[in-house]
Amino acid sequence: MKRPLWFLPIIIAGIFLLAACTPSSRTTLGTGSMMNPTATPGSMMSSSESSHMMQPISGENIQPATENIGGQPLTYRMDGDVKVFDLTAKPVIWPITSDVSVTAWTYNGTVPGPMIRVMEGDSVRIIVMNDLPEPTTIHWHGIAVPNAMDGIPDVTQKPIQPGETFTYEFIAQPAGTYMYHSHYEGDVQVSAGLYAPFIIDPKEAEVLKTDVDVDLMISEWLVKNGETYAAMPMAGMEPNYFTINGKSFPDTETINVKKGQLVRLRLMGIGQFVHPIHLHGVPFKIVATDGHPVPEAAQLTKDTVLVSPGERYDIEFVATETGQWMLHCHILHHTTNDNVEPGGLMLMINVTN
Ligand SMILES: [Cu+2]
Structure with missing residues (x-):
């Protein structure tokens, strides 16, 4: 009887996986070693290099904030x-x-x-x-x-x-x-x-002709055992809270708009994760990228735009329909607070007559 060979690639792949996961292949890595170019950056670091990420955010006698809303205009x-x-x-x-x-x-x-x-x-x-x-x-x-x-x-x-x-x-x-x-x-x-x-x-x-002009800065946090950590795209440091302007839903701001008004939202990725931001109700045009105006003929009409770390997208739309319209990240885990939905990167655009 002829043996089927379909399982051979699986066995070979398994051997490679085992070799990559054995502790000895990691402990022999020095900083900057090129032995394993696919190793995650975290595994290449000395303990002192990575420890600053692992420490909770610190400070002496830290006081509660006296303001409750961030991103407000600074007087000069x-x-x-x-x-x-x-x-x-x-x-x-x-x-x-x-x-x-x-x-x-x-x-x-x-x-x-x-x-x-x-x-x-x-x-x-x-x-x-x-x-x-x-x-x-x-x-x-x-x-x-x-x-x-x-x-x-x-x-x-x-x-x-x-x-x-x-x-x-x-x-x-x-x-x-x-x-x-x-x-x-x-x-x-x-x-x-x-x-x-x-x-x-x-x-x-x-001068800008928009009726409503709102900045939305997107970031992430890791909160565990009552301590705050800087959330990282690395194992064990992934975020469990996601904020727009420093707030998670339902505490994100509601954007109030009159029907027919032109709305500009300035989406800014300032954390370390990507966020596909989706608008309900009407599509929007991307009128500026990273601060620079997009010529009208080149403006994409979309309902979702991926905002990566460091990027800014200015989006504009006319609020043609009344109601409570949601703006949210479409990585749906990002609309949770410590794994409980709803939360995180959601806000309401309240369009009234
Ligand atoms: Cu997201």
Whole structure:
């Protein structure tokens, strides 16, 4: 009797799997070893390199946040023709729902930090005070700043040590949807809340015609045993909470719109995971990508757009139908709070007459 050979590839694959999973093949890996190019980055790290991710977000005598809504416009003062903004990086206890709070590292005590909103061509000065237990820097994501203002520690500047200040100064350009965020141990500091919107409006001649204009910054958290961790795309560090502007559904903001109004939503991926954001009710047009306008003839009409880490999509739609219309991530696990649905990346767009 002839033996069937269909099982041979399975056995061969099994042998390879076993070899890849044996402890000895991992423990012999040194940092930077090229022996196993498919190993996950986590397995290539020394314990001191990876431990900063494994530690809970820390701070001494952390106070509950005094504000409940992040991303609000930051007031400035004028020094000649320079708009001067003050930021303090500090830990707070931040409520992502009415029941769940996280230990967050913030700008001025909110997640996201305050929105800086200026006109194209404005001179801006941002004075950053570091009240964190670790050094930090700020990167102006997508804005055309001089190299010395780019916020890269030990490359373009010395890290801002705890208790120190650093002054950033540049011309705000070009117009568009941008973000600012920590660039010091960003995998931890950005995930812990050190991010905010930076909106540069076009000059008056081409002023925006939208009726409703809302920033939505998307990120993730890992909360376990009462401690907050920076959520990572690595085993054991996956998020169990997902936030829009620092809030999980049902505590995400409701966007109130009158029927017939033109709505612009500025979707910003600031976490470490991708999120396909889906709108119910009407399709939208993608009018800008990463801050830059899309020519009208090239604007895609869609109802779902994948927002990856670092990306911004400005989407516009006319609210033609009244009702409670949902906007949510279509990785449906991301619409849960600690595995309980509904939650996470959902919000309501309430269209009334
Ligand atoms: Cu998602």
